Amino acid sequence: MTVKYTEDHEWVKAEGDAYVIGVSKHAAEQLGDVVFVELPEVGKTFAKGDEMAVVESVKAASDVYAPISGDIVEVNSAIVDEPAKVNEDPQGAAWFVKIKPSNPSELDALMDEGAYKDFAGNS
Amino acid sequence: MPNQDYNELKKTPLYDLHLSLGAKMVEFAGYAMPVQYPAGILKEHLHTREKAGLFDVSHMGQAFLHSLEVERGAPGAHEAIAAALETLMPGEISKLKKGAARYTVLLSEAGGVLDDLMVSRPLRDDLQGMMFLVVNAARKKEDFALIQQKLGDRVRLDIAHDRALLAVQGPKAAAVVSRLIPGAAEQTFMTMRGYSWPAVDNGAYVVVSRLGYTGEDGFEISVPNSHAELLAKALLAAPEVEPVGLGARDSLRLEAGLCLYGHDLTPETSPIEGNIAFAVGKRRREEGGFPGAERIQRELIEGPKRLRIGLKPEGRAPAREGAEIQSVDGQKIGEVTSGGFGPSAGAPVAMGYVEAGFSKTGTQVNLIVRGKPLPAIVADMPFVPHRYYRG
Structure with missing residues (x-):
């Protein structure tokens, strides 16, 4: 499956029966140098739109929202240890969490790459 | 910053230079100011501590204050203007040495800090009776109105609308600035000197103060608007210097334990509460x-x-x-x-x-x-x- 995006600049990609979630390259650029990441605990349940993680740059703190509802099955502790990875590879190695979705159809409402590029370009 | 009307904002003489350097501009105290350049806040911060950073702080308020009571250069001229200033601020101004700068505050009747500022006394004998003030951008209108209202019959307030202010901060600042302004490297912390720059006939009058807002060695250079971009480009041409925006200026001053007015000092806080x-x-x-x-x-x-x-x-x-x-x-x-x-x-x-x-x-x-x-x-x-x- 392709990558999908939210209006809050998260990306979602299928991996097995879970979905990998992170922040977009555009969001990482806007944030600037990331110095702190807080991730949820494995097993925690979120509804779509819930505050799920926190990412802070030198200048400001931002919330990361759950793009879809579900349970956290894995978190990427590498970005907690080395927050700068979020700037280096936000849509690859610096993924945030993996979610097992409770309602996969929520993905249909998210933007595809082209729609997100248009959206991010205007935001 | 998209979706914001920057035409409403004031611009410093370095506005075009900031854009050409790829700065991300934000509103600060009514000015369009660079918050960061492409290097980013983290690198700009570390570069300043390692080598030297150039900051545009032209939004700050600069003024020359002249005594109306004693003619400039005449005996007692400094004492006269110092006595006037001391009615508004608790700093030692009358015994301030020639060519020295002093950090002090403007106070309300309740003892609250209305602003923090630098007050400098000229070195030259013929300039005694004049003082140079640098105040915060967000407070300059109120500060200058207060000085005019309270001291208008004792001093003439000459607000330097025609001057920009460039800060060069970091361990390499003295080497860089003295290449352009020989003599600056001999100045010690909290001193102020006037120079002609470029050092040719009809050079501009620049006021160089060895101080800053980063905790590092460095200078603030007051330069006529007409020469601001020329000076900024000459400083940026030095291999040790990178441009630094307001983002790193804030993280640098925070590490240095220095107050940001309106946040760490307000009209409610006294200088004693403020630990200054x-x-x-x-x-x-x-x-x-x-x-x-x-x-x-x-x-x-x-x-x-x-x-x-x-x-x-x-x-x-x-x-x-x-x-x-x-x-x-x-x-x-x-x-x-x-x-x-x-x-x-x-x-x-x-x-x-x-x-x-x-x-x-x-x-x-x-x-x-x-x-x-x-x-x-x-x-x-x-x-x-x-x-x-x-x-």
């Missing part, structure tokens, strides 16, 4: 004669009810402005007024006000971040040692 008692001259503590003297003298004797202190949060999570400070048993004892991640400290750092009983270095407190208590200790400032050049 050094802005109140020794003689003046005894004599008073400045607004709010009663409160300030009382706080000097009895101690203030609350005090600005440094805070080191445990772990990596920064505590930002507005975070509540609690005692370990959960009572509110104060509030964070500035906080973030210190790139040179390699850790989060903050400052804030706490009740005096909790102000001792090493005191355990909790900072409430996203609803959760974050353990922190009261710490000495600066968080990164000052490296001023004292000769």
Whole structure:
């Protein structure tokens, strides 16, 4: 499956029966140098739109929202240890969490790459 | 910043240069200012501590103040203008040495800080009776109105609308600035000198002060608008110099333990509460004669009810402005007024006000971040040692 995006600049990609979630390259650029990441605990349940993680740059703190509802099955502790990875590879190695979705159809409402590029370009 | 009308904002003489350098511009105190360049806040911050950063601080208010009571250069001219200024601020101005700069504050009748500022006395004998003031951008209108209103019959206020202000900060600043302005390297911390630049006939009058807002050695150079871009480009041509925006300016001053007016100092805080008692001259503590003297003298004797202190949060999570400070048993004892991640400290750092009983270095407190208590200790400032050049 392709990558999908939210209006809050998260990306979602299928991996097995879970979905990998992170922040977009555009969001990482806007944030600037990331110095702190807080991730949820494995097993925690979120509804779509819930505050799920926190990412802070030198200048400001931002919330990361759950793009879809579900349970956290894995978190990427590498970005907690080395927050700068979020700037280096936000849509690859610096993924945030993996979610097992409770309602996969929520993905249909998210933007595809082209729609997100248009959206991010205007935001 | 998209969707914002920058035509409404004031521009410094370096606006076009900022854009050509790829700066991200933001609104600050009514000006369009660079918050960062493509290198980003972290690199700009570290570069300043390692080599030298160039900052456009032209939004700040500059003014020359002239005595109306004693002719410039005549005996008693400095004493006259110093006496006038001392009615508004608690700093030692009359005994300020020739060519020296002093950090002090403008006070309300209640002893609250209306602004913090630099006051400098010229070196040259023929310029005695004149003073150079640099005040905060967000307060300049009010400051100059206050000076005009209170001292208008004793001094002439010449607001330097025609001047830009460039800061060069970092361990390489002296080498860089003295290549352009020979003599600047001999100045020590908190001194001010006038020069002609470029050093040819009809060069512009530049005022070079060896001070800054980063904790590093460095200079602030007041230059006519007409020569600002020329000087900025000459400074940027030095291999040691990179442009630095307001983002890193803030993280640098936070690590240096320096106050940001409107956040760490407000009209409600006294200079004693603000932990800047050094802005109140020794003689003046005894004599008073400045607004709010009663409160300030009382706080000097009895101690203030609350005090600005440094805070080191445990772990990596920064505590930002507005975070509540609690005692370990959960009572509110104060509030964070500035906080973030210190790139040179390699850790989060903050400052804030706490009740005096909790102000001792090493005191355990909790900072409430996203609803959760974050353990922190009261710490000495600066968080990164000052490296001023004292000769």
